[in-house]
Amino acid sequence: MSLTLQLAEHIAASRPGAGALAAARLALTDYLACAIAGSRGSDFQRFKAAFLPGAGKGQTLVIGSAARVDPTTAALLNAYSGHALDYDDVHASMRGHPGTVLFPALLAARRGESAARVLEAFVVGLEVAGRLGLSLGPSHYERGFHATSTVGSGAAAAAVAWLRGLPPQDIAKALSLGATQGAGLRGQFGTEVKPFHAAMAARAGLEAVVMVEAGLSGSESLLDGPTGFIALMGFDSAAPEKLLPGWGAPWQIEAPGLIFKEFACCxxxxxxxxxxxxxxxxxxxxxxxxxxxxxxxxxxxxxxxxxxxxxxxxxxxxxxxxxxxxxxxxxxxxxxxxxxxxxxxxxxxxxxxxxxxxxxxxxxxxxxxxxxxxxxxxxxxxxxxxxxxxxTAVRGLSDPSEKFLDATGQNHTLLAQIRSMQSVADFDRLLSLLASAEL
Amino acid sequence: MSLTLQLAEHIAASRPGAGALAAARLALTDYLACAIAGSRGSDFQRFKAAFLPGAGKGQTLVIGSAARVDPTTAALLNAYSGHALDYDDVHASMRGHPGTVLFPALLAARRGESAARVLEAFVVGLEVAGRLGLSLGPSHYERGFHATSTVGSGAAAAAVAWLRGLPPQDIAKALSLGATQGAGLRGQFGTEVKPFHAAMAARAGLEAVVMVEAGLSGSESLLDGPTGFIALMGFDSAAPEKLLPGWGAPWQIEAPGLIFKEFACCxxxxxxxxxxxxxxxxxxxxxxxxxxxxxxxxxxxxxxxxxxxxxxxxxxxxxxxxxxxxxxxxxxxxxxxxxxxxxxxxxxxxxxxxxxxxxxxxxxxxxxxxxxxxxxxxxxxxxxxxxxxxxTAVRGLSDPSEKFLDATGQNHTLLAQIRSMQSVADFDRLLSLLASAEL
CATH class of the missing domain: 3.30.1330.120 (2-methylcitrate dehydratase PrpD)
Structure with missing residues (x-):
């Protein structure tokens, strides 16, 4: 069985536990703090001006905006705002920013799943991001790729595919369609194009699943072999043998875990x-x-x-x-x-x-x-x-609640909702609070 | 001055001559033949089913379809159909398929430019594609990248930027925003995802210019230096010194020139x-x-x-x-x-x-x-x-007119229009023939 299909089976079988879920809840808190603050900047306004005129009809929320648009445009905009300040979460194995890729893709892909299931899908997507990062090794990033987008595309596809409950073969196709869209150069660091990379990845992940659901397949072994994603993008540090062993034991969100930034710099x-x-x-x-x-x-x-x-x-x-x-x-x-x-x-x-x-x-x-x-x-x-x-370690915030309250002007209702939500109705209430709040 | 800015200055100063224009006219004939034939396949229908539901409002033509949509969705669909049969033009320097990337991006970006100017923009975009291909050298393709999309993204951005008459600094930004989106793995060859790669590149080129026009910049030297596009994506065969010398003398469309395929295979x-x-x-x-x-x-x-x-x-x-x-x-x-x-x-x-x-x-x-x-x-x-x-050479067709007539069921009116068109009105007439014809 191809490595890509093996990964797809691991994804399909994933059932994150309570510890991982609690960490995902903090990650959503951190993402929303960054996206709400980021949506106020002039760079986000310019990005919105580029993409809103071509948007399709839809009801997907754009954080910090009255616009309701088609899911892919929403994924683009909500990922851009989440990374605009470069203040969002970081994961060492991925060597990039998972929250601002995975949450926008999941928000756009959600069709009535529960709050708990969306958070679980984040844990699964982050597992894929971390495992792909370990498989690529340090050369990928050092030579010039921006892992947030190159790794994020496949990880977002996996998260969305898991949320939708796709079978392993379709998850492999989604990974394939996500990974083949993985692009983005570190040369854009320090410019307002860096958050666009997160947006590219969120959109790529969502579109991958949309294409699979429309009947497109692609290679079911795109990660494999001498010209596959891992060998090609990993250069001399590619280590496909690091992809699967120890999957979810513990989850990448638990160890090494996410860093919630204290400072809005790299x-x-x-x-x-x-x-x-x-x-x-x-x-x-x-x-x-x-x-x-x-x-x-x-x-x-x-x-x-x-x-x-x-x-x-x-x-x-x-x-x-x-x-x-x-x-x-x-x-x-x-x-x-x-x-x-x-x-x-x-x-x-x-x-x-x-x-x-x-x-x-x-x-x-x-x-x-x-x-x-x-x-x-x-x-x-x-x-x-x-x-x-x-x-010898980035300290980060153990709980980004203060960061969230700062970003929202002390919106304790919204924070309490994120902290407690579990059900379908709970997630719907989160969306209505996000839509109505003075953000 | 950065290599990226030097390239942008070469692009801005480009004025293709009559020979190049005649070759571009044949290229458009070949592209339309392939897109019309390709739009009939079930793979294109599935692709359309994935992307039409999220499309924005717009008047941009989708070849072989009654749909009229926003420009980026049209660029995606018209590039997919052009490459669906793998029967479209090939360029050796690029090591890929330029027509099915550049023409859909230009068709979507056009705002009333003349037929001659659209064909000239194709010549300029192809020059960028060929020059980038030579600068990357053979390792880029051999290791596993699909140059149609990785190189095509920046080339399409350049073609659209030239069509719009942007100044050199803005062309450099468009190149930067195009190249940073360059993705696509050869592992998808032989699947219906290969034409999606052409679609990714056409959309990336168009969106790059839309973002520049909305005020986003990015790095103006993204092709340069040890972690820039050419060094990163060229591996051990990167040769940035091949990017500019001999620019347009002759044009890449004249030598080595395009190959118009006789057979619908690689x-x-x-x-x-x-x-x-x-x-x-x-x-x-x-x-x-x-x-x-x-x-x-x-x-x-x-x-x-x-x-x-x-x-x-x-x-x-x-x-x-x-x-x-x-x-x-x-x-x-x-x-x-x-x-x-x-x-x-x-x-x-x-x-x-x-x-x-x-x-x-x-x-x-x-x-x-x-x-x-x-x-x-x-x-x-x-x-x-x-x-x-x-x-020792791929023969190809010296004139794809028969291929075009086969694809369209002997539409001599449309062919004559492509062969003769020059003005703004001529291009508008081409679009109305494409929209009305029984394709």
């Missing part, structure tokens, strides 16, 4: 940001006392950080560790506003120019294994003192 | 098919006199032929050189019907099982240079005789 800056904020809290160095900053990564640990020390705007600054450390020093915190479309100040640029990156060549190369991740920040002060801090 | 089988038909015409061997067939390719020359000697249907048989040679021997010709959804006969399978492939290891590896292509067919007859023929 995860690859977070250990360094945590280290800098720790040094500020402990030693209170003033920005003008800092003569030099050195930030040390494992080899490959700064692959995502394609913006150098001179970003033009906060959006570009999301991918500049130099800017992140400079803003932390200047502001003594990292607010969402530090990463908006405002031009970067001269003070931040001057400070960012004093930051140097290096790799610790004695450390293992950063991979899809979160244990390989670290950052060390060393400050040299003008009086000659040296302050140093090493962080 | 181009990689055509030299072998020509050789077999030549041997049949010269020596008239009966099928049951043939004990063994050996077909020799340059190394990599059968990369596209992913179906082995036992296809289940004629559609799969498009990618089986063994089946193609067997059908030629049985039928003494290769009709379009040999490659439809009918199950393969026992006689064809028995004969296909007697065909062996080999590579001539002394020949240069097959690349994007058409001079590297050849096939040699050797028949061993039951009486011990050996018949041998070598073909």
């Amino acid at each position: 995860t690859a800056t977070h250990c360094a940001a945590q280290a800098m904020l720790h040094l500020i809290a402990q030693h209170d160095p003033a920005a003008d006392e800092v003569a030099a900053v050195t930030v040390t990564f494992p080899p490959g640990g700064d692959a995502a950080l394609i913006t150098g020390p001179a970003p033009e705007t906060g959006v570009e600054g999301r991918f500049s560790v130099e800017y992140v450390l400079a803003r932390a020093l200047l502001d003594r915190r990292l607010s969402v506003a530090a990463f908006d479309e405002t031009p970067v100040s001269a003070a931040a640029l001057a400070l960012a120019a004093r930051v140097r990156r290096r790799w610790d060549q004695t450390a293992p190369r950063q991979s899809n294994d979160p244990k390989t991740r670290f950052a060390e920040v060393a400050l040299t002060l003008t009086d000659g003192r040296c302050l140093k801090r090493r962080e | 181009t990689a089988t055509h030299c072998a098919a020509q050789a077999m038909l030549h041997l049949i015409a010269q020596h008239d061997p009966a099928a049951d006199e043939v004990a063994a067939v050996t077909v020799t390719f340059p190394p990599g020359g059968d990369a596209a032929l992913i179906t082995g000697p036992a296809p289940e249907t004629g559609v799969e048989g498009r990618f089986s050189v063994e089946y193609v040679l067997a059908r030629a021997l049985l039928d003494r010709r290769l009709s379009v019907a040999a490659f439809d959804e009918t199950p393969v006969s026992a006689a064809a399978l028995a004969l296909a099982a007697r065909v062996r492939r080999r590579w001539d290891q002394t020949a240069p590896r097959q690349s994007n240079d058409p001079k590297t292509r050849f096939a040699e067919v050797a028949l061993t007859l039951t009486d011990g005789r050996c018949l041998k023929r070598r073909e």
Whole structure:
């Protein structure tokens, strides 16, 4: 049996338990916080202006908008808004952002399934995303692919196929039609096209299942063999043998688990940001006392950080560790506003120019294994003192409820609904709250 | 200046001449022949059933259908039908099918431009497709990417951007938004998902320009550098230095030029098919006199032929050189019907099982240079005789007018319109003929 069909059988047989479901509930909280906040930006308004005129008739909700449209356009828009701030969840095995791909696809695909079943479908989709990421290995991302979309397309197809209860052979077709649409280059990081990649993947996953249901098949072994998805997209680190063993035991959502971001900038800056904020809290160095900053990564640990020390705007600054450390020093915190479309100040640029990156060549190369991740920040002060801090894990938020309440202007009703919902009626009520709320 | 911006400047300055325009007119003839014939198949009907329900309102023509829809859905459908039979044009530098990507994108994007300008935009888009193909080199295709879609996305964006008269910086953004959507795996060859790849690319090109016009930018250097499109997707054969020199002198549509297929099967089988038909015409061997067939390719020359000697249907048989040679021997010709959804006969399978492939290891590896292509067919007859023929070029049709008349049931009015049209009114008349004709 082909590897693709074996994966499809694992997907079809998946029955996530209570722990996974609780984690999925937090993930939905985090996704909605990001999408609601993201729907207010001018980049989302421009994206909406591109896609609404061609939208078909439909009743699918567009978060933060009065528009009700066909499911695929809704999937595009709700994925864009979820990733617009780059503040949404991250998964190490996938090396990307699953929530803003999977939830929009599931919201658009839902035909009356219960709240619990939608959350379970998310767990299944995330399992596929994580397993595909492990199978591709680190080269996929390092060479230039944006895993949120390349991996996300097949994972979203799997999540939607599971939600619909398709049999294994049809799930294999959906995986095939999803994976063959997997595109997106990291060269778009720091631009307003990065969230479009999430949108591409959400749409691809939904359309994959729509095509299967219309009777299209495609190869049922697209992941397999020397020219299949894993070998082709994994380069020299492809490891198809990592796809299936240990499936759901524990679920990828439980271990390594999702990271809910504290800061609205690239995860690859977070250990360094945590280290800098720790040094500020402990030693209170003033920005003008800092003569030099050195930030040390494992080899490959700064692959995502394609913006150098001179970003033009906060959006570009999301991918500049130099800017992140400079803003932390200047502001003594990292607010969402530090990463908006405002031009970067001269003070931040001057400070960012004093930051140097290096790799610790004695450390293992950063991979899809979160244990390989670290950052060390060393400050040299003008009086000659040296302050140093090493962080070995992205801390993240254990519960994104505060983030959600901030994003919605303290909508406790909506939060309580997400926290408790189980049934079909519960999910319908979520949608009506999302549609009626002052978002 | 980035390579992407340099390419954008070349595109903006392009002014195709009369020779290129005449070739583009033949290409449109060939595309419409294939789309009209392709729109009758059950695979197209299934594809239409997947995408029409979500279509937006619009007046864009769907070839072979009464539907009038939003431009992006029309681009999807008109690209699918054009590639459904795998009978459409091929370009060696691109290593793919440009017409069925570029024309649907241009038809959907047109806002009243003249017939001549649409044909010129095709020449420009094909130049980009060919140049990108040469820059990626042979590894892109051989490792498993389907260049029709991966290369086609950026090329379609360029064609539409040129049609709209965008300035170079906006063309660079369109290239960026097109290329970042470039996906599609060769593993789908022999399935009804292959034409979806052409559809993905046509839609991607159109949407790229729609997004630029709505104010999205993206990276203006996405083709560049070690993680850019060319380096990432070209593997070890990436050659960005081949992108620009000699631009339009001659145009890629003039040399190496387009191949208009004689047979509705993969181009990689055509030299072998020509050789077999030549041997049949010269020596008239009966099928049951043939004990063994050996077909020799340059190394990599059968990369596209992913179906082995036992296809289940004629559609799969498009990618089986063994089946193609067997059908030629049985039928003494290769009709379009040999490659439809009918199950393969026992006689064809028995004969296909007697065909062996080999590579001539002394020949240069097959690349994007058409001079590297050849096939040699050797028949061993039951009486011990050996018949041998070598073909070094895909012959193709010099003029696809007969193919067009066959596809349309002898619609000479429509053909004459394509052959002569120049003005805005001429193109409008083409559309009304396409809409009204019994297709």
